[in-house]
Amino acid sequence: MTPAAEPPRLARRLLARALPEDAREYVDGDLHEVYARRCARDGVPRARLWYWVEALSFAARFLFERLVVERLRSRVSSAGSRRGGIAPSVLDVRLALRMLVKHPALSIVSVTGMAVAIAIGAGVFSLGAALLETTLPLPAGDRVVALQNALVTNASRTEASLRDFVAWRDELTSVQDVSAFTTVDRTLAVPGAGVDLVPVTRMTASGFRVARTAPVLGRPLLEDDERSDARVVVIAFEEWQRRFAADPGVIGRHVGLGRDTYTIVGVMPEGFGFPVADRFWVPLHFGPAERERPDAVPLTIFGRLADGTTVERAQAELGAIGSRMAVAHPATREQLRPRVLSYTRAFFDFDGPDTVWTLQLFRFFVSLLLVVVAVNVAILVYARTATRAGEIAVRTALGASRARVVAQLFVEALVLSLAAALVGLAIAGGLLVKVQALAETYERRLGAVPFWIDLGLSPAVVAYALGLAVVGAAIVGVIPALQATGRRVQANLQQFSGHGARMQLGRAWTALIVAQVAVTVAVLPFAVHSAQEAIADGTVDAGYPAAEFLEASLTIERVDGPQDTSAVHRREIEQRFHTRAAELLRRIESDPAVAGLTIRLPDRRERIEVENGASPGAAQARISAGRGRIHPVAADFFALYDMPIVAGRAFVEADARAGETVLVVNEVLAESWFGNSAVLGRRIRFLSESDTPGEVAPGPWLEIVGVVRDPAGHAHEPQGRFYLPAHVAELSPPLGLAIRVRTSPATSFVPRLRELAATVDPVLQLDGLMGADERHRQGQQFPRFIGIGMTAAMLSVLLLSAAGIYAMMAFTVARRRREIGIRSALGADPRRVLSSIFARASTQIGAGIVLGVIGTVIVDRATGRGPVHDGNPFALLLVAVLMTTIGLLAAIGPARRGLAVQPTEALREE
């Protein structure tokens, strides 16, 4: 074909622009073919004319098809039978899913951000519900009430006693089966299943009637058991499974509980732990000594509201009883007012309306977190919606109402936030399982986790998360949609030509970006800093061969009742502990599996006076700034824990016998109090509070004879410590035991140890007995959990910020394509074009960083806690550099696209 036979070039380019990509080639080919025929038949000029007519016809047809017919068809099918309704359809959902896939980066960022917020919201909601809104999982559990005493002055809870119990039980008619319990620790000896220390609940038989739960085996406790002080015990289902291998003949078997032998009479059903988290129930019997001094017998009291009664009526009746008791016993009862409370709320002392309100408010503010995140996501979505202004304009032109367009954008946002809710719920579920496990790990320290607490994803939590998702979708979808379908639609339609539509980013956008960067820069360093600390705490090595150690606290069985407080009885108990503990220590040390044994007494904090200067006995002693922590330890303590003496000497046996004359300090203390210079030979004394208020009684002067290095495990929280020599003659409960064993794992020695203690005296109790490495691991779980949680939250904040900056950059360039094209066509230096384009964005990021740094410094100064204060400005610098880097990285893509714009292309867009 000669060049003259080539179809007109301009017409072909017109066709190329108007046709969909997949049609360009074959339509061009077909027209080419016919054009050649027409050239031969009619001559070139007529053929060219024909070609132009065809090209225009094709362009018009295909543009009309693309812009009008296809959209009209989708609208008709989406409207279905509703004819112009605004209800979202399956098509909307499909479109929303397509948008989710089409913009993966936006989807990931938005879903991650909202998922973290929803996870936190759902987690807090679940915790709040567990504390506030649970009822006992017992028949008519909501009718079970707690009966308490509260101080008249500040309404704080005060222990109820046997006197209250008797009065309330005998006089109350609106509360039935008034019951009481108290918990004690007892050494449990099951023949053939070893020895353990367990909490035992002494409860009135009526407590089982309140629970309205029958045992699965045997019987509950009865009033007869109580009266005769029978040695009978009801056990929990779980204990029956674990300690008695679910023996069906367990009823009638005997077990040792402390100094007495008990007969098992019942097994409660699975999951039953009433009144709190109880496993062994024995009758609550009151002896003559207790009945003589009923005010000295503390009890927890509860009951069941009588049928047809309300809490208010019970409260009125109890109040009247309280007033009578106040008159009868002014010395002990005048300041007390009894009250009736929901059982589960009373357990956590969430009793006042103020406390409940505060907790609800906290939940509300945590929910607001989602709003903050959602506004961020809305910014991102707004940027995307802006690029779809043309589509929105055409839909409006085709008759879609504003509500219809907004509804569709809302559905898109809803799909996004529902995905986030799913991910968030999964995260929250995992976190709650972890929290429950943590709470159970820390049970010994926090008190038992009540049996009715189940931190799971209840239907209420799921509903709450879905509610959050809808709120999030409303913010994410509706705000940008209202913006995009506002009065500018008309203008957009006029400008519309494929990608020419414009939306404006106003001052609000600038303010949001600046605030976003500022908040990120201000908050992140604190988070990085705290996360760093938490993770360091959570991962530090114990610093000594913890796997070889068993630790426990040796105590003696507490005998309940007022006799506990009598001096004679106390001396008796002390004497018994002293002789039996010494015997137990001797037996442990002589066991072939034990490599060493050392003891420490409970540590205490005291005010400390340091002698001034090197002249002994100088008159001007100075009071030190702080208090010191004092650890009385045995002479072999340092050696057993492999703690090296870095100066002076360790304790010797004679030190303890000589009374308080010498002490050893740790390196941290030597450094912080004495600057490490001439520590040895310095003298200090403790200032105990004297009986006269405001005065102190100084103890004898003590000389520092050695400096010891703490195990590395303590390095992260450097704490000054004073060590005093503890004498075996001071053996008094609770006595800290550390046993280094030769067996591996160390815990294999636990049963033998419990047996030794039980053999010496069943009233001796080894409390908290476990491997030191296990204790160390448990101690690390919480900080590690916090550290990981903070890191996750931080990353999501960073992700959102980065995405926000990126969206802003991309948007800026997209809006100024034409300007970039013309300027580069006129020969402008690309670098100058770019710098001017990004000047505004950089100013915004810069302003944000400056504001954020100022914010950090102010908060740091105000709280005295934070990265700058703790000499860790690294985190602040890191975040500032990070935000700048993200800004620059975000600029690269849009910038390259901007410079690649052809001038002609940019011009044609107009």
Place this chain on the structure above:
Amino acid sequence: MAHQGLGDFEQMVLLAILQLRGEVYGVPIVDEIERRTGRSVSRAAVYVALRRLEEKGLVSSWMSEPTAERGGKPRRCVRVEPRGLQLLRESRAALDRMWRGLDPRLEGVR
């Protein structure tokens, strides 16, 4: 799904494809319609109709090898799918039913 009927023009395009032998693509289809109806048709309309028919699954298409006389561009060849044939038959049956008994009257008009 709503009832999927065939428009007049779509029927014509489908019938033209069936009438043709060998490689059936845009150019011969337009020629065939014009030859049989004696009217000129908008080429672009035929192409849009072909795309729509393909979207509905009534025809399928494939690309042939590019040839020099077409400026090195391939042909988009089409074929009627069974579903298209079925719809054609249904359209014809419907029309036949409508025509039934009308011939004598229409002859009178003529």
